[in-house]
Amino acid sequence: MSQLVLDKLREKFGAAILETHSNFGDDTALVDAAHWKAIGRFLHDEPALDFDMPVDLCGVDYPNRLPRMEVVLHLYSVTRRHRVRLKTRVGDEDMAGAELDSLVSIWPGLNWLEREVFDMSGVRFRGHPDLRRILMYPEFEGHPLQKTYPADRTQPLVSYRTEDEAGMPLNKLEPFGHDEGMPFGRQGRHPRAEDS
Amino acid sequence: MGDMSNANRSLTLEGSEQGFATTKVDALLGWARKYSLFAYPFVTACCGMEYMALASPRFDVARFGAEAPRFSPRQSDLLWVVGTISQRQGPVLKRIYEQMMEPKWVFAFGTCASSGGFYDNYTTVPGIDKIIPVDVYIPGCPPRPEAVIDGLLLLQDKIARNERRPGVVKPRIDPTDRVKDLVKLRRSALDPAELAPRLRQDLEGQGQK
Numbered sequence: 001m002s003q004l005v006l007d008k009l010r011e012k013f014g015a016a017i018l019e020t021h022s023n024f025g026d027d028t029a030l031v032d033a034a035h036w037k038a039i040g041r042f043l044h045d046e047p048a049l050d051f052d053m054p055v056d057l058c059g060v061d062y063p064n065r066l067p068r069m070e071v072v073l074h075l076y077s078v079t080r081r082h083r084v085r086l087k088t089r090v091g092d093e094d095m096a097g098a099e100l101d102s103l104v105s106i107w108p109g110l111n112w113l114e115r116e117v118f119d120m121s122g123v124r125f126r127g128h129p130d131l132r133r134i135l136m137y138p139e140f141e142g143h144p145l146q147k148t149y150p151a152d153r154t155q156p157l158v159s160y161r162t163e164d165e166a167g168m169p170l171n172k173l174e175p176f177g178h179d180e181g182m183p184f185g186r187q188g189r190h191p192r193a194e195d196s
Numbered sequence: 197m198g199d200m201s202n203a204n205r206s207l208t209l210e211g212s213e214q215g216f217a218t219t220k221v222d223a224l225l226g227w228a229r230k231y232s233l234f235a236y237p238f239v240t241a242c243c244g245m246e247y248m249a250l251a252s253p254r255f256d257v258a259r260f261g262a263e264a265p266r267f268s269p270r271q272s273d274l275l276w277v278v279g280t281i282s283q284r285q286g287p288v289l290k291r292i293y294e295q296m297m298e299p300k301w302v303f304a305f306g307t308c309a310s311s312g313g314f315y316d317n318y319t320t321v322p323g324i325d326k327i328i329p330v331d332v333y334i335p336g337c338p339p340r341p342e343a344v345i346d347g348l349l350l351l352q353d354k355i356a357r358n359e360r361r362p363g364v365v366k367p368r369i370d371p372t373d374r375v376k377d378l379v380k381l382r383r384s385a386l387d388p389a390e391l392a393p394r395l396r397q398d399l400e401g402q403g404q405k
Contacts, residue, residue, distance in 0.1 A: 136284070136319070137283070137284045144317075149318070152316075154283065154317075154318055156286060156326075157284065158286045160327065161325070161326060161327065
C-alpha cells in the first residue's frame with residue numbers, strides 16, 4: 001500500500017537508500033548512517049508522509065557482518081496511517097565508530113529509546129541531551145546485548161556471601177546443576193557430563 | 197495451645213478451671229513467635245499475583261497468624277522476597293534485610309527468588325541466598341498458594357524448634373531425600389508408610405460406592 005513512502009525516499013535521497021523491501025505491507029529501507037538525521041527530518045516534515053510517532057528503536061548485533069550493529073527504527077503516522085521501518089548499520093568489529101545522529105530533536109519520544117540502545121548495544125548518539133544508561137546501573141561495564149558480551153558474565157553490586165559465611169553450600173541444590181538455566185547461553189563453556 | 201511442648205501431654209483448661217503449665221523459655225518464645233509473623237512483602241514480579249491470592253480470603257493466610265503486612269522493615273520479622281531480584285535491586289534487598297529486627301526470617305517465594313529461575317543472565321541475581329540468608333525456599337513459577345502455605349507451616353515448624361537451617365517446600369522430586377542438611381516438614385503425626393495404605397483403602401472404599 002504505502003510503497004509511496006519508499007518511492008518518496010528513493011526520489012529524495014537516491015544513493016543514500018541502500019536497499020528496500022516490502023513484505024506483507026511492511027516497508028523497510030536500509031539507509032546510509034550519514035543521512036540518518038536528514039532522512040528522519042524528511043519523514044517527519046514532509047506533509048504527504050507525516051510520520052509523527054516513533055514506535056520503537058533497537059539495536060541488532062550481527063557480529064559476522066560489517067558494519068556490525070544494525071539500528072532499527074519503526075515509525076508510524078497517526079494521521080496518514082502508514083508505517084515504515086528504517087535500518088542503518090554502524091560500527092566495526094570493536095564497535096569503533098558506532099555513532100549515529102540523535103533524532104531526539106525530531107521526535108522527543110526517542111530520548112529514552114536512544115538511551116536504551118546506548119545502554120544495551122553501545123551505539124553512541126551524537127547530540128542526545130542526556131546519554132546515560134537507562135536499564136543497567138552506572139557501574140555496569142560493557143553492553144550486554146553485544147554478541148561479544150560473555151553469556152555468563154555478571155557484575156553484582158553487592159558481593160555475594162561466601163559458603164563460609166552461609167555455613168552451607170551455595171551451589172544450586174539437586175536436582176539443579178551448576179549450569180542450570182538456558183543451555184544455549186553456555187554452549188561450549190561448560191561441556192555437559194555426557195559429552196566428556 | 198496443645199503443641200507447646202509435647203502433643204501427647206496437652207491439657208485444656210475450661211471455664212473457671214485454674215492451673216499452670218510448665219515449659220521451656222525457648223519453646224514458649226518459639227510458640228509465640230510462630231503465630232505472630234509480621235510480613236514485609238518485597239514484591240518485585242509476577243509471583244506477586246500469587247502472593248495476593250494467598251493473602252485473600254480464599255486461601256486466608258490469616259489462619260496461620262501471618263496475615264499482617266508491615267511496610268516498614270523495622271516492624272516486621274518475616275521478609276517475603278516475591279519475584280525476580282535484579283542485580284540492581286541487590287543492594288536494596290540487602291539493606292531492607294539489615295534493617296529488620298532480630299529474630300528475622302526470609303522466604304524465597306518462587307523459582308526466581310530461590311535460584312534466579314530461567315533468568316540465567318547478566319541482569320539477575322541467581323537466587324537471593326547469594327545476598328541474604330534464606331529460611332524457606334518455595335519453588336514454583338509461581339508456586340501454588342498451597343505450596344506457600346506448606347512453606348509457612350515449614351517455617352512455623354522451624355521457629356518452634358529454633359532451627360535455622362534452610363528448608364525447601366517439596367517439589368515432585370524431593371531434594372531433601374538427597375541432601376542431608378535440610379529440614380524436613382513434619383506433615384502429619386502419622387508415619388507416611390502407615391498413611392499410604394489407609395489412603396488407598398479410603399479411595400477404594402469410595403470407588404465401590
